[in-house]
Amino acid sequence: MESTPLLTPADVSAVRITVELAALTTALLLLVGTPLAWWLTVSRRRWRVVVEAIVSLPLVLPPTVLGFYLLLLMGRQGPLSGLMDLFGGRSLAFTFSGLVIGSFCYSLPFVVQPIQNAFSMLDPRLFDAAATLRASPLDRFLTVALPLARTGLLTAAVLGFAHTVGEFGVVLMIGGNIPGETQVLSIAIYDHVEALEYGQAHLLSGALLALSFILLLVVYGLNRRFSVVRL
Numbered sequence: 001m002e003s004t005p006l007l008t009p010a011d012v013s014a015v016r017i018t019v020e021l022a023a024l025t026t027a028l029l030l031l032v033g034t035p036l037a038w039w040l041t042v043s044r045r046r047w048r049v050v051v052e053a054i055v056s057l058p059l060v061l062p063p064t065v066l067g068f069y070l071l072l073l074m075g076r077q078g079p080l081s082g083l084m085d086l087f088g089g090r091s092l093a094f095t096f097s098g099l100v101i102g103s104f105c106y107s108l109p110f111v112v113q114p115i116q117n118a119f120s121m122l123d124p125r126l127f128d129a130a131a132t133l134r135a136s137p138l139d140r141f142l143t144v145a146l147p148l149a150r151t152g153l154l155t156a157a158v159l160g161f162a163h164t165v166g167e168f169g170v171v172l173m174i175g176g177n178i179p180g181e182t183q184v185l186s187i188a189i190y191d192h193v194e195a196l197e198y199g200q201a202h203l204l205s206g207a208l209l210a211l212s213f214i215l216l217l218v219v220y221g222l223n224r225r226f227s228v229v230r231l
Helices: 009-042 048-059 063-074 079-086 096-120 124-132 137-148 150-165 169-175 185-194 198-230
Strands: none
Touching (some): 009 048, 063 079, 063 096, 063 169, 124 137
């Protein structure tokens, strides 16, 4: 009787899809979340609170609820897919692109809030000094705010990556469970547990546990190092 391999081809594919999804989502989150966090920090507009509440909504909204409405948005009858059809595209539901959109929405506050906190701790006098040297608002953002907020950026990147890796409800609602296309690690673990294949579930879960612990060590270690340097 042949023994069951510890990692099946579907598991290997789930690892690949998860890493690709987390890396791409984190890159997009940093690209969009950094200027958004800066705007939330410096803006004095009344409707800033509304934007901040929308960004933070995934923190309190059940993942299945968010996934359900994103599924309606990206489904065949949804407005977003209707727009895609105009360009010869297909429905974003149950595709890797749909997973990226869902992961982006669900992990957005985990990236925006650490960066916003880092920006809010900066001394405003630094920007006043840069302004006296005729630095434009964009220059002050790129040359003053970003370098000084590097710990917040690092924390945001790690949290965004780790949170995307561990997603379950949102990705299951949007992407389903298609091996080789939309099946990620969290869903693969659920499948193994449901089939009473605890050996494979232990292996994948242990790998995620170790990855999460290493990422936290990196964040705390670098934050401590940067704090010592500032002292």
